[in-house]
Amino acid sequence: MKSKNMSIYTIKKHEKEGLLLLNEQGKEVSALDILRVAEPHRVFAFDGQMGAGKTTFIKKLCEEMGTMDVVNSPTFAIVNVYDVEQPYQGEVYHFDCYRLKDIREAMDFGAEEYLYSGNYCFIEWPEMIAPLLPEDTVRVKITPMADGDRRLEIG
Secondary structure, eight states, rough: OOSSSEEEEEEEETTEEEEEEEEESSEEEOTTTHHHHHTTTHHHHHHEOSSSHHHHHHHHHHHHTTSSSSSOTTTSSSSEEEEETTTTTTEEEEOTTTTTHHHHHHHHTHHHHHHTTSEEEEEOOOOOGGGGGGGOOOOEEEEEEETOEEEEEOO
16 A cells, blocks of 8 residues: 555553554554455555464454454465455454465466455565565554554555
8 A cells, every 4th residue: 555644552451351453643443443444455465573473463454354263374385265244254364474485486376366255365475475475465564562552554
């Protein structure tokens, strides 16, 4: 997504409530807010170092989208498919491209079909399939901060 406006959030871990997402004003918002900010785009590329919280945030996002499926890292499967409820009715594709050796492997499992399906796609390690990503892919960067929180930048 090419946008002059970047949205910045803070992800905090809360003992009882799990992850909390705070906007720039410090107000708690839904993880679904990133979908609203990026509407109508459906492909999200999550950048961040190992352990930054990409999978954890995608899990929270899918749960808020209404999936009853177990959301976990598709490290070995490369892509997991989750069914979601209204208003996001359909499937969500969760990619973990860390183990791909080259772009041919992504093409072999049909990555382009997923990416251009019109369904939501959440991609970890997107640099591995960069040439296949739609031009309007939403970039989401997660950065660990010294206090244990995470900075989430969407733009």
